[in-house]
Amino acid sequence: MKALSQKRRHPLAAVALLLLGLLLTGGLYAAATSINEAQASNAADVYSASDVEEGERLFVANCATCHGINAEGSDAGPSLIGSGAAAVDFQVGTGRMPMQMSGPQAQKKPAQFNDEQTMQLSAYVASLGSGPAVPAAEYLDVEEGNIARGGELFRINCAMCHNAAAAGGALTEGKYAPGLDGVESVHIYEAMVTGPQNMPEFTDANIPPEDKRDIIAFLKNNESQSAPGGFALGSLGPVSEGLLIWTLGLALLIGSMVWLTSRSS
Amino acid sequence: MGEHGNGDPSTGAVIKAGEGRSSGYAIDNPGLPPHRPRLADADEKAAKRAERQVSALFLISIIGTVMFFVGYFAVGVTAGDLNMLRLQNTLLGVGVAFAMLGIGLGVVQWARALMPDHEVVEDRKPLRKEEDRAEAAQTVDEILDETQIKRRPLLRNTLIGAALLAPLPAVVVFRDLDRSEDFGPERMRHTLWTEGVRLVRDPTGTPIRASDLTVGSAVHAIPETLREVSGHGDRLAEKAKAVVLLIRMNPDDFEAVTPGREDWKHEGIIACSKVCTHVGCPVALYERHTHHLLCPCHQSTFDAAAEFKVTFGPAGRPLPQLPITVDDEGFLIARSDFTEPVGPTYWERG
Amino acid sequence: MSSQSLESKYTEEQYSEVDQYQPATRTGKIANYVDQRVGGTGMVREFGRKVFPDHWTFMFGEVALYSFVITVISGAFLTFWFDPSMASTRYDGAYVPLQGVEMSTAYATSLELSFDVRGGLFMRQLHHWAALMFIMAMAIHMLRVFFTGAFRKPRELNWVVGCTLLLAGLGAGFTGYSLPDEVLSGNGLRIIDGMLKAIPVVGTYISFFLFGGEFPGDEVIPRLYSLHIFIIPAVILILIAVHLFMVVTHKHTQYPGPGRTERNVVGYPIGPVYAAKAGGFFFVVFGVLALLAGTFQINALWNYGPYDPSPVQAGTQPDWYIGWFDGLLRLMPGYIGDIPLEFVLPTPWGGNSVATPVLVTFIPITALLLGLFVWPWIEAWITGDKKEHHILDRPRNVPGRTAFGMAMMIWYFVMWAAASSDLIATHFSLSFNDVLIWLRVLFFAGPILTFIITKRICLALQRKDREIVLHGNEAGVIEMLPHGEFREKHTRVSDYELYTLVSYESPEVTAARPNSRGKVGLLEKSRVTLNRTFFEDRVAPVSREEYIEALSHDDHGTAAELPAGSVGAIESKKN
Known part of the structure; x- marks a missing residue:
C-alpha cells in the first residue's frame, strides 16, 4: 500500500487513477441499479433509432480510439456503458470531450459537436445501458426555483470546491473546481447528477430534482445581478482585496505623495 | 571606467558611527543650495x-x-x-x-x-542639559527621602505585598467568561453521536438510506438529535463537533483496516468527522476518484481509502472515523460516538 | 518652623496685565480670548513655525494616521445599525438570496446595513478599505524607518510605540473581520480557536474563556465587538498621542544633504506650507479611499452566508495582514515522511498532547514580532554605536542592515504568499502541492539569498557613488584627444550633490573587546561575528585626500569647468 501511495505522487498517476476511477464507476453503473434509474427514461422513448445509429457512427469516428469501438473502454478511456445520456451531454456539450490533451483533468473548451450531434451521441451511449438522462425542462426552469433555499444547499454542498461566489477553487495535485459563471443550467444539472471528473455525485435521492433546480436558480440569480459594491475582483475574497490595496491603492498614494512633496515649477 | 582607477574603496575614509557629524567628509557641508524661484x-x-x-x-x-x-x-x-x-x-x-x-x-x-517655498533651518535643542538631569535626579532623591521609604522597611515591604496582591481580583473577576456547567476540557471528548442516532442530511434534516448513496456520492450529515438542542449557541457548539462527511466508495478500494474498525463501515459507506485535525476548518472537499479529502483552509489532504490518513499538508492526525451501520428501516445510524476527540489537538487530549 | 512669606516672585502688574491687554487685530482678539482662559498662544508660538522636513517617504505615517481617522469616522456610522448579538433571527431584508434564512442578528444587521441603509454599503466598504490601508501604511512607514535607520537613538522608544501600534492595528483588524458572523470570518475564528488550543497547558482554557464555553457558542461576537470598538481603538488613540508627542520632542529626522546637519532641521514651517500640505493630504487620502469604496467591492459578506460550522468555501483566506500567520500554518507539514510531528508527552496523569505542527508556526511569528521590537538595541549592540542620530542613512550606505531587512521582508513575503497557495495554483495552472513545496524551500533559502544579493547590490551602488564623486557623471560626449585617444567626457557634479554622496559614516569591523576579566566571552564573540557580517567588504566614502587627488588628475580640472563654489570649498581646505 505504501508503494502505491508513493507512486501516486507521479504526475501520470493522477491520470491513471482518474481513468481507473472512471472505468470502475462506469462498470458499476452498468452492473448496479442506481436510484437514478427511475429517472433515466428508456432510451427508446426519447431518441429515435436513427439518432442512435447516427450517434454510433459519430462515436466510432471520434470517441472509439479511447473509449473502445463498443464503448467498452480501454487503457486510455473508461467504459461508457451505463454512463447515461446526461454524462455525454455534459462532457461533449461543454467541450471537455473529445479531450484536447491529457492533464490533471479535462478542460472546458468550445464544443466540437453541434447540438444535434451531441444529442445523437447521447442517444447512442444511452442505448448501451441505463444511466442518468438529460434532465427534463421543468427542472431547469429557474423561475420556479427557490433562490434562498438554493443558496443554502449550494453553501453546504458546493461552495467548498466551487467558492461561495461560484468563482472556482483548487483541488489537489493541480486539479480544480471550475467557476460556474456562464455555465448552462442543463450542464450544471448534469454535472450534479453524473459527478464528472473528481466531482462527487449528487443523486436525486440526496438532492432531489427540485432542490437541484433551487441551486440552479440561485446561481442564475447571482449571474444576472451585478456585484453591488463595484468591481468584484474575481470574487476571490481577501487575497484579491489585499492585492488591490498593495497595487492600485499604494500607487495612488505614492503618486500623490511624490507630487505633494515636489517643488512646483 | 577606462584607465582611471576608482581608488581602493575599502581603504577610504573611516568615519566611525557617530563620529562623523558634518566634518571629516571629502568636502565640507556646502550649506543650502540657493533658492530657485518658481x-x-x-x-x-x-x-x-x-x-x-x-x-x-x-x-x-x-x-x-x-x-x-x-x-x-x-x-x-x-x-x-x-x-x-x-x-x-x-x-x-x-x-x-x-x-x-x-x-x-x-x-x-x-x-x-503660491505659499512661500523657502526652506527654513531650525536648530535642534539638545534633548536635556546635563545639569537638568542632575537636578532632576536630586529632586527624585529628595522626594524619596521625604517619604522615608528607605528608613522604614516595614512600610516598604507591606506596600509591595499589598501592591502585588491587589491586581489579582482584576484577573479573577474574568473567571465567569465561561459560565458553562460542564466547564473543563472533558466535554470536548463527547459529541451528540451515540448508538442508534440517525445520520441526517445537512441542512434539510432528512434521514439517509444506505441505498441513497451511489459510489462517488458525498453527503454532509449531522445527528438527528441536533434539532433537539435548545439555544442557538449550544446548537452551533454541538454542530461544530458533530458534522460528518459520508462517502461511498467501491469496497475494493479500501486499504487495510485497523483491527477493531472492521464493522465501522457499511458496505462501501464510510463516515468521518468533518473537523480538520489541524486547526478545525471543515474538511469538506471530496475527490471521488483519488479518494482525497481536502481542507480548503490549509490544504491538509486526507485519504478516505486509508482511514483518512494524512497525505499532504499540516494536519498531524487522521480524521476521526465515525462507526456507522444501518437500522431496520435501512437508514444509516451511528454505532457509537467518535472513539477519540474530534477537531484540533489540545493539551489535555492525551 | 517660620511661617512662609505670602510674597510672590511675580509683581502685581504682571498679574493685572492680563485684564488690561487690548489686542489690535481680529486674530489677536480671538487669540487673547483663548489665551486668557487656557493659555494657548504659547503653543501657537512654539508650533506655528515649527519646521518639518519634506520628503515623500515621510508621509506614510500620515497616511496611517489619516486612514485610522477614516476608520473611526466610518466605524462610528456603522455602529448605529450594527448589532453584535448572536441571537438567532430570520432574515427578511432586501437581499433576495438570503430571505427567510435563519442567521444571527449580527449577520442580519450587517446585511441590513449593506442593502437597506442608503450609503451603508459605501460606508462599510470605506471602513474596510481604510482598515487595509491603515495597516499597509503602518507597515511601509516602519520599513521606511527601518531602512533609513530612523529608529536609532534617541528614537528607540518611539519605535517600540510604533511596533505596539502595529500589533494593536492587527488586533483591530482581526476583531473587525470576525464581527459580521458569516462563514468566512467564522472559519477564521475557528482557526484562531485551533491555534489557541494548541498552546500547552493554558490554551484550551484561553479558548473556553474567549468563546464562553465550547467553540463557537453565542458570546464571542459581542466580546470581539467591545474589543473592536472600544478597547483597541482607545489603545491606538493613546499610542498615537504618545507617538506624535515623541516626534515633536525629537524633531523629525532628515535625509543627508547640503545644509543638513545633526544639529539642525531643514524644511518647511508648519504654518502655512506644511499645515496646508498635511491637511490637504488628509482629503487626498480620504478621496483615494472613497474612490476604492465606490468602485471596488470588498468583503462581499452576502455571498458567504450565515456562520454555520458545517460549510466552508474554496479560497478561505484572512485579510492581508493576517495572511502570513495563515501561510505559516500551510507551510508547516504535519508529517515528515510517515512520521507524525504531533506527539503525546507522557505524564503521571496519562499524557498531554503536543500539537507540534501548529506550535512550530509560533516560532517565526515570535521571532519576527519580538525582533521588530528589540531591533534598535540589537543593532546598537552589534555596531557599538551609542550616539544620537538625526540624519538618516541612505539604505545603500548601511549594506548590513539593508540586506538583513530585505531578507526578513522576503521571509515575510514567503509566508504571506503561502496563504494564497491555492489561488496561485489555480491562476497559474499549477498544483498547490508543488507551490507549497517550493515555498517551503524558499522559506529557508529565500532570506539567505536575499541577504547576499542585497548586500552586493548595496556595495555596487556605493561604488557607483564613489565613481561619480571621483570622476563625475558620464556626459554622453566622446572626445578625441590630440594623440588620437577617444574617451568619454565626464562632468563633475556640484558640491551640493557631492556632499550627499560623501557624507556618510562607514565604520570598520571592530575587534572583540575583552571583558573586565580580560576574556572574550561567547556573547562578545557572537557580537564580533555579527559585526563582521555587517561591515566587512565595506565601501568607504571618498576621503578628502582621494578627492583632491582625483581633481588634480582631471586633465580638464580647471576652475572654469567646475561648478561654482566647489573649488572654493576645496581650496579653502587646502590652506
Missing part, C-alpha cells in the same frame, strides 16, 4: 494661473458633493435590485472621492505653487 514667484501671470487651477479643483469638489446627493436621493434602489445599488454605491463613492480630492489636491497645489 514661475509663480516671478510672474504674476503664472501666479494667476495657479490660482485658477486651485479654484477649479475646489469647483470639482463641489461637483463631487452634488454627485453624492444625486446618488443618494435620485437613485431609487428597490429591494433586491443589485444593479441599482451598484450604481448608487458608485455615485456615492465617486462623489465623495471628487469632493475630497478636489479640496485636498486644491489645498496642496495652493501650498506648492
